Amino acid sequence: MDEVDSGREGSAVTAVPIGLSDPRVREPAPADMPAHGPLVDRFGRVHRDLRVSLTDRCSLRCTYCMPEQGNEWLAKQSILTLDEIERVARIAAAQGISTFRLTGGEPLLRRDIVQIVERLAALETPDGPVQIAMTTNAIGLDKVLPALVDAGLGRLNISIDTVDRERFRDLTRRDRLHDVVAGIQAAAASRLRPLKFNAVAMRGVNDDELVELVQFALDNDAQMRFIEQMPLDAGHTWSRESMVTREEILERLSERWDLEPVPGRGGAPAESWRLAGTGSTVGVIASVTAPFCGACDRLRLTADGQLRNCLFSNREFDLVPLLRGSGTDDDLEQLLRGCIWRKLPGHAINDPGFLQPDRGMNAIGG
Template sequence: MLRLATLFVKSGVTKIRLTGGEPTVRKGIVDIVGSLNKLRRYGLKSIGMTSNGLALHRRLPLLVENGLTHLNLSLDTLDPFKFELITRRRGHDAVLKALDMALALPLASVKLNVVVIKNLNDSEVLDFIDMTKDKPFSVRFIEFMPFTGNKWDKKKMVESSELLERIRARHPNVQRASDELNDTARSWIIPGHEGSFGFISSMSDHFCASCNRLRLTADGQVKVCLFDANEVSLRDKLRAGASDEEILETIGRAVADKQEKHAGMEDIDVVTNRPMILIGGRTRLFPLARPPSQHIHAYMIPTHALPAGTLRLYNTAAHLTHLDEHGRASMVDVSNKEATRRSATASGRIFIPKAAYHLVTSSYPLEEHSREQNTENVGVAKARRKGNALTVAQLAAIMGAKQTSTLIPLCHPLSLSKINVSLVPEVIESASGRTHSILCTATVACEGKTGVEMEALTAVSVGLLTVWDMLKAVAGKDMEIGGIMVTDKSGGRSGDFHR
C-alpha cells in the first residue's frame, strides 16, 4: 500500500483518503497514517479518512498527531433506535462522541455523510441541517446508489433537488457556496450557521466530467469509477515483481479507459459491481487530486481507440491449475515431474485476552486438581484439565500436516520427511495498546513431485484451532485467528520464495 501510495503521490496525487469497510479496525492504522504523512515531501497535501465512528474516538487524537487532516463520519440517522435498525448494532452515542472530539481537534475538515433513503431517514434532513447552526462541520446528503446487496430500488432514492427544496422552504436565505476544485459535492450555506451542507448527486446529476478520483481496493484492484464493474489488478503486478514504471503504465491504461460518464439509473450494473464494503467505503481509498493542469479527464480516450483486451488483467479459469478446460475440478498431473527436495514454512496468529495469555504462560499445576474449584474460576479449571494447551496444539498441527490430502480434496498425498511446529506466546506493543497472541509457525519438507505449502498452511490452521479449543472456556468469543500465510518456500520449478 505504501509503495503504491508513493507512486500515486509522485505522479501528482495530493490527497489520500482511507476508507473501508471500516479503516479503524485495520491493525496498525495509526502507523499507516504516519507513514503516509512522510509522503508530504513528494507533494501530498492532505490525508483523509471515512469512518463509521464506532471505535474512532480512542484513536482519533493519535491519528491527527500522525498526520490525519480530513475526517468524514458516516451517520444516516439521529434516532438511536433507527441507527441500530440500519447498522445492526448499537453505537449511536459513540459516533456523536467521535464527531464532538473531531471538532475539538485541529482537523482541516470534518464532514458528516448521510445516505438518504425515502421513507427511512429522509424526514431527518432538516434535523441534520439544524446541527450545523452551532457546529462548524459540513453535512453531505448522498443519493442512494445501486450496489450488490443494498437492495437497490429506484423508488428509494430521493433526488438532491427535492431535498434542497425542503431545506429552502424552512431556510429561504440559503446560498450556494463555492466548491473546491474537483469536489464531488455541491455545497450550500445558511447565513448565521457555523456549518454548511452539500449534496453528492451521483444518480440525478452526476459529476463525471470533473471527477478525478481513483480507488484502490483492499485486495489491490484499481477502480476508476464506483459504477464501473471493471477492475485492474495492481496486486498481481506487484507480486510478479513489476517495476515502478510498469505499475504506472498499468494505472495509466486504467485511467485511459475511464468512461465519459456512468450509465443512467436504469442501466447501472448492480450484479457484477462489487458492494461498497468490498470496494472501500462510501467514498474512496485513494482519491486522486491532480493539479489543474493534470485533471484525469485529460487522459480520457474513446474506448475504440484502445487495443482490444488491453485492460483486462484478470486471472481466468484457464489459468487455474486445479480446473480443466471445462471448469471442472481436476487434480494436477505430476507424473512427468521429477522428485526434488521441497520445503515450505507458514505462520499464523491467534489473538487471545490477557487472562488466557497468563494461563498459557503460567506453570501448569500437576497435582491437587480437586482443589481447583475452590481457588480458580470454573473456566480456568476446565482449560487446565485439558492439559498443556501449546503442547496439544503442537501435536495437532503435526497431525494436521500429515492429513492434508485427506482434508483438501485436490492435494496430492505426500510422504513428509520433516514437520517442525512451534507455538510462541507474544505480547505486541503498538500505538493502539497491548495485544496478547500466540504465533504458530510450521515448516514442512518432503522429497516429492509437488510442494508442501498446503501441508504447512494446514498445520498452522489446525494448530491455531486447537489453541482456540483449549482456551475457549476462558477466552470465549474474544479470540481471533488471522494472518495465516506462506512465509518461505524452496524447491520446485517456480523457484524459492520469501515473504
C-alpha cells in the same frame, strides 16, 4: 470493536469471487496512452485523488450497504499490507496524486491504521506534501484520533445517517449510536477542519430528519452532506423510487433556511449551499440525478489490490501480481496510467443498459 490484522497469514476464508467473467484487466497498455506527465484520461481529466480502501469489513451492517449475516469477506491473505499500500501510494504521489482518502468497510478496523497514516503522510508529490483524509463511522475514533492527528491525518468525514437511537439501531443493525457520538465529540474537539458529516438520504427512513441532521452538524462545527442513495448495495435491492433526490433534499432544507449556492465547486463531489444566518454550508452529492463525472479526478484502490477508475465500474485493474511478483515501480505506474486512460466519460447510471457493479460499497471503498 473487532479489528482487522494487516498481515497475510491467518484465516483461510475463501476470497470473494469477482464474477463469472473476471473483469480484472491485465491487457497491455493502450498504444495512445501517455507514458509520462499528468495522470490524465482520454477526456482530459487530470487525476489527483486516490481512495484507498483498507478493509471490506465494518463494525455496522447498514441496510443499504450489506446484509446482517452471510457476508463473504475477502480472504485475510488477499488484503494489501502496509508496505504494499505505501508502495502504490508512493508511485501515485510521484505522478501527481495529492490526496489519499482512507476508506473501508471501516478503516479504523485496521490495527495498523496509525502506521498507514504516518507512512502516507510522509509522501511528497512533485508540488509538495500530500494530504491524508479519512471516511469513518467514528466507532472507536475517540480512542485513536489523537494518534491519527499526530501521524498526519488532515481531514475527516464521518458517516451519520440518523441521530435517533432506535432508528440508528434499525438502520445499522447495531446499537452503537453512543459510540458514534463519542467519536464525533472527539472530532469536534480536534483541530481537524473542515469536519464533514455524511448521510445517505432514504425515503421513509430518515427523510424526515434532514433539518435535524443539519442542526446536529452545526452544533458540532461540521458541514452536513447528504448523499443520494446509489445502486451499490451488496444485495442489489436499490430502486430509484426509494431514493431521495437532490431537489427533494434542497426543498426540505429550504423550509428551514434560505439557501445560497456556493460557486467554485471544481472537482468536488458535493455541491454546497450557504445556510443564511449561520455562516455555515450544507452539501449534496447527487451522483444519480446530477452526475459530476465531467470533473471527476478520483480513482480507487480496493483492499485486495484492484484499481477502479470509477465507483460504478465493472472492470478492475489487478496490481497484486506486480506487487507480489517481480513487478517494478515502472510496471505499477504504467498499470495505474492504463487504468486512468481507459476511464469512461461517465458512470451511465441513467442509461437503460446500466449494470450495477458485482461488489457492494463496502468491498469497493467509499
